[in-house]
Amino acid sequence: MMRSGASYLAGLEDRRTVWLGTEQVDSVVRSPAFRNAAQSFARLYDLNRQSQWQSVLTCQDAQSDVRHSRAFLIPRSYADLVSKREAHKRWAEESFGFLGRSPDYMASGLAGFAARPDVFAGGSFDGSANVLALYQRAMEQDLFTAFTITNPKIDKTRSLAQQGALDDIGVRAVRETDAGIFVSGAKTIGTAAIFADEIIVGTIEPLPADDVDYALSFVVSPATPGVSLISRTSYESLARSAEDNPLSHRFDESDALLVLDEAFIPWERVLTYRDVQRTFAMWWDTPAYTNMAHQASTRFWTKLEFLAGLATLVCDSNGSTGNPQVRGQLGRLLGYVQLAKSTVLGAEAGFETRPEDGGAVRLNQEITYAQRVLAGELYPKFIHELRMLCGGALTHLPESVHDLDHPGIGPMLRRHLRSSQQSAEARIRLMKLVWDATGSEFASRHAHYEQFYQGAPHVYLAQMTFTGLPEQYSRFASQAFAAMEKQGADT
Ligand SMILES: Cc1cc2nc3c(=O)[nH]c(=O)nc-3n(C[C@H](O)[C@H](O)[C@H](O)COP(=O)(O)OP(=O)(O)OC[C@H]3O[C@@H](n4cnc5c(N)ncnc54)[C@H](O)[C@@H]3O)c2cc1C
Numbered sequence: 333m334m335r336s337g338a339s340y341l342a343g344l345e346d347r348r349t350v351w352l353g354t355e356q357v358d359s360v361v362r363s364p365a366f367r368n369a370a371q372s373f374a375r376l377y378d379l380n381r382q383s384q385w386q387s388v389l390t391c392q393d394a395q396s397d398v399r400h401s402r403a404f405l406i407p408r409s410y411a412d413l414v415s416k417r418e419a420h421k422r423w424a425e426e427s428f429g430f431l432g433r434s435p436d437y438m439a440s441g442l443a444g445f446a447a448r449p450d451v452f453a454g455g456s457f458d459g460s461a462n463v464l465a466l467y468q469r470a471m472e473q474d475l476f477t478a479f480t481i482t483n484p485k486i487d488k489t490r491s492l493a494q495q496g497a498l499d500d501i502g503v504r505a506v507r508e509t510d511a512g513i514f515v516s517g518a519k520t521i522g523t524a525a526i527f528a529d530e531i532i533v534g535t536i537e538p539l540p541a542d543d544v545d546y547a548l549s550f551v552v553s554p555a556t557p558g559v560s561l562i563s564r565t566s567y568e569s570l571a572r573s574a575e576d577n578p579l580s581h582r583f584d585e586s587d588a589l590l591v592l593d594e595a596f597i598p599w600e601r602v603l604t605y606r607d608v609q610r611t612f613a614m615w616w617d618t619p620a621y622t623n624m625a626h627q628a629s630t631r632f633w634t635k636l637e638f639l640a641g642l643a644t645l646v647c648d649s650n651g652s653t654g655n656p657q658v659r660g661q662l663g664r665l666l667g668y669v670q671l672a673k674s675t676v677l678g679a680e681a682g683f684e685t686r687p688e689d690g691g692a693v694r695l696n697q698e699i700t701y702a703q704r705v706l707a708g709e710l711y712p713k714f715i716h717e718l719r720m721l722c723g724g725a726l727t728h729l730p731e732s733v734h735d736l737d738h739p740g741i742g743p744m745l746r747r748h749l750r751s752s753q754q755s756a757e758a759r760i761r762l763m764k765l766v767w768d769a770t771g772s773e774f775a776s777r778h779a780h781y782e783q784f785y786q787g788a789p790h791v792y793l794a795q796m797t798f799t800g801l802p803e804q805y806s807r808f809a810s811q812a813f814a815a816m817e818k819q820g821a822d823t
Pocket residue numbers: 479480481482485520521522523524587777780781784785786787788789790
């Protein structure tokens with residue numbers, strides 16, 4: 333039987349140390365800052381149990397016969413990739429693409445690790461059995477795993493080791509015993525970490541050789557003594573009501589700083605240890621990254637579909653849909669959505685098989701990397717275009733939809749804020765939704781998320797040049813150039 337939302341929520345009541353401002357949060361399930369987002373994640377678990385979605389969202393494990401979330405499937409064919417995308421799409425539709433870190437994100441990453449346990453073996457520490465055990469446990473218990481794989485940037489000119497001489501910054505083992513390691517230090521940023529059952533701690537960027545003390549990865553439960561999660565401002569807390577801030581009210585997945593203070597990690601939970609090469613390779617030599625990007629690109633496409641839908645509703649509300657210029661503006665947005673879709677379908681169709689992947693397939697790497705270029709640059713533009721279609725209607729909104737019921741201002745609002753196409757109430761509700769998606773603090777964080785969650789632009793743009801494409805294209809251009817020169821000489 334698949335895990336229920338209620339069982340997921342019960343698991344969060346584990347006395348984890350979560351800070352919001354200077355207050356320690358008693359329970360993320362009951363806190364007014366987090367409870368609605370927790371419910372939104374719980375709904376995804378319940379969706380997996382609904383009979384009409386079971387065949388899309390879950391599948392049978394070939395070896396154990398256990399039914400599990402399809403996110404854990406190691407894709408071995410194009411058909412598997414398509415089935416995984418259909419599941420990612422359905423989950424993303426539940427939050428209109430606004431839950432970036434639904435549980436299927438890292439579940440797909442774990443499937444990527446499990447496809448290549450050899451990447452975790454071979455050095456001074458062999459984490460291959462641990463990674464397979466983690467994958468099996470997460471799949472069987474349908475665990476929600478978050479990850480913190482970015483080091484705090486205090487002095488970018490020096491390695492962590494050089495900075496550590498002054499202050500403990502990165503995460504490292506401060507003590508070793510026969511049973512495991514005690515770890516201290518910090519990682520940024522744990523999106524949805526406060527809602528997760530487990531957190532993968534590691535480093536996705538290449539570390540210099542002198543950072544070997546910081547070259548480790550492991551999985552930790554947020555309730556482990558010595559683990560603190562310091563949340564940013566909760567937009568759920570700031571939401572006035574479900575009607576006034578429909579998105580931030582439900583889908584603020586939170587971002588947190590992870591601080592470890594001598595937290596104990598048993599050896600069975602360690603994946604790489606004192607190994608610069610393997611700590612990096614686990615993300616890039618396994619299909620983990622492309623698997624996670626499958627969720628990310630599908631979610632991004634879904635989010636743009638939703639935003640394009642809002643744009644159409646706004647134009648209908650404004651009575652401007654028939655205007656040729658407005659049609660052009662709408663057409664641009666619809667075109668952008670198709671570009672986002674094409675990165676998903678194209679990366680699937682151009683899937684790659686590699687001898688070392690043992691039968692697993694991965695999305696086309698070049699298209700997957702290109703999706704980051706597109707998404708990072710497109711999202712702010714998309715939001716801008718949608719706001720342009722709204723005009724001032726986004727800003728002359730009353731404090732609350734419920735002000736319409738006030739005997740004093742209600743009649744004035746109803747009279748002056750309607751459009752020829754729509755009642756004031758319907759229009760205010762629509763515009764408040766659009767503001768939450770495009771102009772609120774929640775919206776601003778989303779724009780930042782789409783530009784940074786897959787790494788800083790200077791990193792992922794440069795990564796395009798490590799794909800072999802520059803060599804391939806320059807060869808083409810050189811040959812074409814030589815052929816033109818020859819033609820010129822022959823004529
Ligand atoms: C909303 C959000 C959610 C996130 N969630 C997670 C998560 O769940 N888990 C996780 O591990 N990480 C997460 N991240 C972190 C994310 O992975 C990092 O923000 C990202 O890798 C960029 O690193 P940085 O923030 O240290 O940026 P930096 O590397 O400091 O870059 C910031 C800017 O500095 C400039 N810059 C810095 N170095 C250079 C250089 N060498 N060359 C040129 N320009 C440079 C560029 O203008 C760059 O855009 C999240 C980030 C955001 C914004």
